[in-house]
Amino acid sequence: MDVGFIGLGRMGRGMAASLIRAGHTVRVWNRSPEAAKALTGAVPVASAADAFRGDAAITMLADDAALRAVIVEGGLLDSPERPGLHLSMSTISVALAAELAAIHGRAGIPYIAAPVFGRPDVAEAGALNIVAAGEATLIDRAAPLLDAMGTKTWRFGDEPQRANAVKLAGNFMLVSAIEAMGEAAAFAEAHGVAGADLLDLLTNTLFASPVYKGYGASIAANRYEPPGFNLKLGAKDVRLALAAADAVGVPMPFASVLRDNLIDAMAHGDGDKDLAALARVASRRSGRA
């Protein structure tokens, strides 16, 4: 397929590379053009509008502001040439997701949301878990692209923003897992048990899953650099989850604790470390870090 790809951050690069490897033609655009030029096999284009056409356009931007700047304020929906489909893969607020679905509808541009789970190396390997929502026929049409980027596409019905809600719910659970490990490790250490030993046991038995093993290893080693997923981006996602929960009337006390502890972590200089550094808050508060 002829695809435009907007946003070559750490995740976007790997996703675009997976598309190229699968034989698709990929026009790429990024705010700083170096990233576009560096991507082997890609066709760098001069403007977002040049990428926002063809069989499908994919957006993978950092946050609401970046996506809004490019799509809404950039006027892409009004350009004469339009894509056959907009595959919106960024992690964004449910509110913006709903707004985008509405304005694409008014502009007559087919639109589906498809945020992803997986770190940059998983994106590079084309092994993401993709959460898709929107008209089923559109998701079918995007299948060759989705299959190139992920191992599985999980479908969540017709309303695009539901996929974004699912993404935020997943990230909330991920950050909760880190907090739980952090508190448990601080508890263990205070009782004379090495946090690493505790986590070795638990992440190989009851909690033998990718999230626990990956973040648990960082906590066990007390090593948070280089970051895989920046703590401040995790904080952004918890904020989005809280806002979306507030909008529909759901108290989320765990998310509230996460918010406070992520602020604590950032206030102590850990915003650019790996999200696993959240675990240091429990340790520091117990007077041990």
Add this chain to the structure above:
Amino acid sequence: MDVGFIGLGRMGRGMAASLIRAGHTVRVWNRSPEAAKALTGAVPVASAADAFRGDAAITMLADDAALRAVIVEGGLLDSPERPGLHLSMSTISVALAAELAAIHGRAGIPYIAAPVFGRPDVAEAGALNIVAAGEATLIDRAAPLLDAMGTKTWRFGDEPQRANAVKLAGNFMLVSAIEAMGEAAAFAEAHGVAGADLLDLLTNTLFASPVYKGYGASIAANRYEPPGFNLKLGAKDVRLALAAADAVGVPMPFASVLRDNLIDAMAHGDGDKDLAALARVASRRSGRA
């Protein structure tokens, strides 16, 4: 080996059966004698003292009060005949665990702590994960018993009570996982996504581990009876974790949320349901349950 087994509750039954299957001689005692008589291949004895002798005595009782009643107030440590080793496998407070280590030391009775992870069916299958602490030579001596009851024994050094701290840390993480799933499911439902669909995705990908799959399936099905692990017992373990955290100066805000929500669950009649019913609190608070 010639073993005495005290406490034939849902976990103890399966553990004793595993010992019998492995060829050990197992004298059993339980407060209500029916459970002892019902256990095929076991030798029911008339008193706890009759069980507290031989090569090793194993205790697997419901809580601090039950263990204290049998061992301390029952005067077992002063009886003329004593076991070669006391293998203390109950989930109890770190404080009582430390006290027991001390009084066994004074009484000259070898003592190790070895609480376990696993539900009753896992105990029955002899597939528990066993957390052992105490003198290494004692744990070595108990190996034939531990190997009969579990797939693996995880060692945590010389001080018995550290094993109990590890057990509480693990149960804290388990209850945290349930709370996180409960909040995420309530959030998803309020956004029009079935909680079951959300959990199907997450427990088969990022969180594909026994705890998430097991409790996630209950939450997805909104089915909390019959209980595998009673909510009020989970509440007891969270209380023990909080007390042990307080004793060593560790704030645990997730554990505090769990405590409040477990109280809420019990106040709404779910104390005898499965621990997964904790998930109903988030749903009820959002006005949806």
Add this chain to the structure above:
Amino acid sequence: MDVGFIGLGRMGRGMAASLIRAGHTVRVWNRSPEAAKALTGAVPVASAADAFRGDAAITMLADDAALRAVIVEGGLLDSPERPGLHLSMSTISVALAAELAAIHGRAGIPYIAAPVFGRPDVAEAGALNIVAAGEATLIDRAAPLLDAMGTKTWRFGDEPQRANAVKLAGNFMLVSAIEAMGEAAAFAEAHGVAGADLLDLLTNTLFASPVYKGYGASIAANRYEPPGFNLKLGAKDVRLALAAADAVGVPMPFASVLRDNLIDAMAHGDGDKDLAALARVASRRSGRA
């Protein structure tokens, strides 16, 4: 002085009446014109621009959106005729307050922030506590107006948005007091003590202050209608406090609990009741409401 007054909600009405009573000429504008016509002694004007001129213009609007709509999007700062001073008295976000200070500076319109503490009846009596920040000479110039509306003006330096931060801090403490009374009353009731008896003791001794007496009386009587200060407006202020805390890196765990409990209250239909209805959450969660 010749004053324009924009926003005749429950608070604004009383404030404008106090100005009229003190002899000032008060041109008034409100989105729905009935309120302007009903105010004895006021001069209703046809547009916000007609009010935004003279010696001083006062704005007292419901929230960020309302103030932004009138001032920024309404283009008032670019109108040919301008007020000698803009006295911004609404409870708004610190972020919008800072933005307004900046754009007034660029437009050359003197600007001070002066949010208030007090319920509608206190506004009517001209007995508010006013929190003012901005250039001292400007606050001096506004003194005849401030003195007409309040018993005391508390000054917080040169940066206008600091007054807004103080207002949010105060409202956070107010909602915290209600939550504390709600939990204490639920605790007392569960121990057989009438919440009203508990609050009678405490609000007449240790906590004998206007906030505790006022809201405590509502809780004691379990009477939340008609509302003095709507619960959903209180929820708005807690949200603003949390956002402002996040922006400067301050964890506020009490505010987080308030947020969750206010969502719970609104999810159970109490959004339009008095803020004191927050106390019902603790009671309901204990299975007693």
Add this chain to the structure above:
Amino acid sequence: MDVGFIGLGRMGRGMAASLIRAGHTVRVWNRSPEAAKALTGAVPVASAADAFRGDAAITMLADDAALRAVIVEGGLLDSPERPGLHLSMSTISVALAAELAAIHGRAGIPYIAAPVFGRPDVAEAGALNIVAAGEATLIDRAAPLLDAMGTKTWRFGDEPQRANAVKLAGNFMLVSAIEAMGEAAAFAEAHGVAGADLLDLLTNTLFASPVYKGYGASIAANRYEPPGFNLKLGAKDVRLALAAADAVGVPMPFASVLRDNLIDAMAHGDGDKDLAALARVASRRSGRA
């Protein structure tokens, strides 16, 4: 009246002195006898039993353990000479209070609970607020003593332990007020407003009550020594409130936050400072202390 007084700590000393000043004969006993000898006008006695007789015996001890050691383990209830009334004024758990009521009943010793609100200087001045529960005729009989020690006796019915529940509820509200001021001050400071200025405004207006003024002044001055009420004693009372709430099924999320933050404070060396030092937690967590 002929009174025995057991427990001459910082509070007990002032209360006994008030009784002496009112003309009562006061036999005093304290674990360390120096305090008894130092009290002008008192009659030091050699044993707790010598104090536990006469028209009334008053106990004012530090905690459950101290009261239990003297009364229950010390065997006072079985001594041949008994007091006409036991006035139990210590701040203790609701559970122990209920147990004491029961065992006094079995021993045939009239018993009322009468914990107090007020700092040591208020005790010295005979100006406490006293919370009494128990048979009305017994409280009537104790009136000359209560009136000597306090400005007002607040009655809470026939069951003595209800007075203890009220005392814990009050202390919970007191610690909540400190936490709210601490968070608000940290918030203000981060926005460039001196915490002292914020608290000056609020504790003289909305929150003009003894608790806010007293603790607010400490927080404003950032001065926590010498302690009026030790932080670790405040932590004890929050623990008692949480235990009593758990026993009757009441979630108390504010109390949970207090518990975590008090642990944080103690882990950072503030256990022996004044309870107002709880406010430092919010400041430290924001990276500013």
